Structures are given as structure tokens and as C-alpha cells.
Amino acid sequence: MKSGTEKPTARSESEFLAVLGRQPRISLAELECLFDDVRLVAPYLASFRLLPNSPSFRAKDGSTIPDIRRLGGSLKLARPLNISPLDFLRSLPAKGKITLGVSDFSHGAKSFVAEKEALRLKKALARAGRAVRVIPNKKSAVLSTATTLHNRLYTGRGVELIKHNQAFYRVIAVQDIDAYTARDQTRPARDAKVGMLPPKLAQILINLCGNCPAGSVLLDPFCGTGVVLQEGALMGYSLQGSDLDARMIRYTRQNLRWLSEKQINYNRQNPLDNIGEKQLKSGFQEVEESGHFEDNEGTKKSSVAAKMPPHTSIVAQNAEKVNSKNKWGDDLLNLASATEVQRLENWVREGDARSFQWRQPIGLVACETYLGPPMSQPPAEIKLKETKQECKGIILGFLRNLAAQIQPQTPVAIAVPAWLRPDQGYERLNILDDIRNLGYNVKSFKNLEQADLLYHRERQVVAREIIVLRKE
Ligand SMILES: C[S@@+](CC[C@H](N)C(=O)[O-])C[C@H]1O[C@@H](n2cnc3c(N)ncnc32)[C@H](O)[C@@H]1O
Secondary structure (H helix, E strand, C coil), rough: CCCCCCCCCCCCCCCEEEEEEEECHHHHHHHHCCCCCEEEECEEEEEEECCCCCCECCCCCCCECEEEEECEEEEEEEEEEECCCCHHHHHCCCCCCCEEEEEEECCCCHHHHHCCCCHHHHHHHHHHHCCEECCCCCCCCCHHHHHHHHCCCCCCCEEEEEEEEEEEEEEEEEEEHHHHHHHHHCCCCCEHHHHCCCCHHHHHHHHCCCCCCCCEEEECCCCCCCCHHHHHCCCEEEEEEECHHHHHHHHHHHHHHHHHHHHHHHHCCCCCHHCCHHHHCCCCCCCCCCCCCCCCCCCCHHHHHHHHHCCCCCHHHHHCCHHHHCCCCCCCCCCHHHHHHHHHHHHHHEECCCCCCCCCCCCCCEEECCCCCCCCCCCHHHHHHHHHHHHHHHHHHHHHHHHHHCCCCCCCEEEEEEECCCCCCEEEECCCHHHCCCCCCEEECCCHHHHHHHEECCCEEEEEEEEEEECC
């Protein structure tokens, strides 16, 4: 677009754009499982449409928009501008200064070109008597999630325009990185030895099970410290967890109780009053940090985060209507009810995933399985062979046991280990055929291959391969 008056091609009201995360194909897989007509439009951009049961809410203007709080893999959401950027900016409420940033996703876009676009708009608006503060692009043509979030460039007179070739979009929501950090780092029971699943990845695993009805029972048979269950509760699922290690069961209970108390403090009620303290207290003070897996994606401890409630909404239209009293209220946080918390003893239990009998019904299964021992160096050949064998036995034993207890078509999303080799490639378990032989279909995706579903940070020794299944 050269001038502020040229009109971009009109696009449908129902189209949305997602800015994809660090591993864009994994973000894309998540979108494919929740939305319609998902297409990769640039390496870090995907377009999609809502399905009737996609995670969404009604915005202030009456339109239905996707709920970014439930998407672990999308950094920002945007809508196409069907008028020129200048006309759009002119249409904003007349009072007060506009804060404007531009992210340019066009191939080879340079930071100064993105900023020039913002400055051009600022100049044109100045002629019409509107004041604009431009957010500098610094070193990148794309503004970071933190810049968008902390400058509130998704609401009111805060505007981030996304440019891709000739098309412009307006950002409508941004991922609340501070809330993820707080959920990850301020929960009371953490244990680096079992691996610390980033909350975003836990959300992705749950979402890979598709749009399951609210209240469906989410099972994590390797629940560890409970990250999947914690995220599942926040997404409105009922929960069931088990783990071989009694200490992990205590940690999960401690973390879930903490989470529900956070909500309750916000609601200024105390439905936990009736719960026997003795029942809930055992082992709650134990915290172990032995630091082998260092995998807290993008979650640096910040003083801001430490002060924040662990789940603070950032969706613009909603955030504005929320007052401090209902920040954790039902419309923002579908935490499984206090009644669920009271049934804690029943739904988180000690047991071996290869033989445990879970409570029925089971609506969806999402977990990070046993990943083998923590490693800081690529393992020697013999150690790798031994570890692979051990993990394969546990994972296939679990899937065999599970197949006998779930209904056909029940979705199952698992993260299994893969190990860094000295040649910097990853050694996978290669268990897809074994899994099919147990009576599962392995999901195939439109926009990506199974090989893309490897979640890791650079040079991370134990990576996670994601596998999405449905019982036949
Ligand atoms: C990688 S950790 C999962 C961590 C978890 N996602 C969390 O949020 O902390 C794997 C867990 O599997 C458990 N485990 C190992 N073998 C098991 C088995 N046969 N049955 C059930 N749990 C098992 C371990 O105790 C450990 O807590």
C-alpha cells in the first residue's frame, strides 16, 4: 500500500490472523485442531476462521473473537483491516493520543521500513490534528510480544498494525506472557528433575485434543507437578491425574489447591472452607529444585510477574470491562469449580500408568510421559539404547492400558522424549507403528509433518516429540 487512501482488498469479517510462536509449525498444529480453514500465509503468520465450538468470546462490539488466553502457540491475534490504515486510525475516538506500532511480516522486511510506515501515518494524522506516539521498531520489523502487551497496542487508542505484503491487519489480542510466567514460577511445588513443562506447551497438548466440551474430564496419567492439570482447569475441564510417584501426587495437589485459592482470593469468597485441612495439607511444603531440565520457555522471573495473580487476562475487549473484583470471575477463568477441588483426593491418585484403572468417563488425555533420566550431554550410544528401551516400554504399556479404558475416538496428545545426538540431530523413539498396532490412529495435519512436531530449545538434550492420536 503506497498511500493512506488506497483500499486493501476486502476480506471476510470472519477471518483472523495469528502470529505464531517460536516453533511455528507446532503453533499451526494447535490452530488446526481448534479452528477452520487454517493456512500458513508467511513463516510466522497463519489465517483461520472460527468454528461454532472454537475457543472464543463475545467482544464489546458484539463480534465473536478467538480467546487467546487458551492458545499456547499464538503470540498475537489480528483482524484484517477492510479500510486503509489511515482511515482506520482516523476512525478512532477523537479524544487523546494514539499509540501506534507497525510490524511488517513481508519477506525481507527491515525494521526501518516498518517504522517509516508508522511515521508516515503519524504525519498524515498530524495534518488532521491527531497526535500519535510511534513505538520504535528498534532492531526488528516485528514488535515483540512484550512491546505489544506493555504498550497495550491492542485496545482503544493503542494500535499495532500488522503488514504483510499489501495487506494490513489490526492486532486485537496478545499473549499474556506475564501471566504464563507467574503461573509457571510462582506455583508452590516445582521439581526440575521431572522436567518442567512450560504452561504454554501444556495448553498446546490439551488443544491438540480438539474442541472438547467444557467440563469434559482431562486425564494426565504422568501428572508430575500438575502443569497439564493446572492449565486444563483454567480451560474449563474437569480433571483426573495419576503418577507413579507419591511425592508428585502431593505436588500436584498442592499446586491445584494454590491455583484454586488464587481464584478464590480474587472472588473474595472462600468455598474451600468445608475442605478438611488435614486432607489437603500433607506434603504441601516440600519443594525440590535439582535443576536438570532447564526448559521454561520464555519465562524469566520478573518482579512484575511475582506480584501478579497467575492468570490475568489481556484480551483487550474483555480486560476493559473487568474490574478488580471479577478478574478471576467466571467469564475470564473457567477454573473447575470448588466442588472439583473438594474431590481432590479422588481425582489425583498414585498409580502406574501401565496398569492403573482410571475413573470413567475420560474425555481427553494429554500428558508429558516419562522422559527418561535428566541429561546435560548427548548420551553415549549404550545409555541411549537403554533409555529408549525403558521409555518405550513405559509409553507403550501405558497406551495399551489406556486403549482398554477409553471410548473410540477419544483424543490423546502425548509428549514423548527425543534425544540430542552428537551430530546435533535428534534420536526419536520411532514408536508410531507400535502405537497403531495398539488400535490408535495417528493424526495427520494439513500444514505440517510429524517431523515438525519436535519441541525443543537450541541444544536441549532431552526434547519432546508430540504425537496426537485417537483411539480407533
Ligand atoms: C516428565 S514427568 C511429567 C512432568 C509433568 N508434566 C509436570 O507438569 O510436572 C514424567 C512423570 O512420569 C512419572 N512416571 C514415570 N513412570 C511412570 C509410570 N510407569 N506410571 C505413571 N507415572 C510414571 C514420573 O514420576 C514423573 O512425574
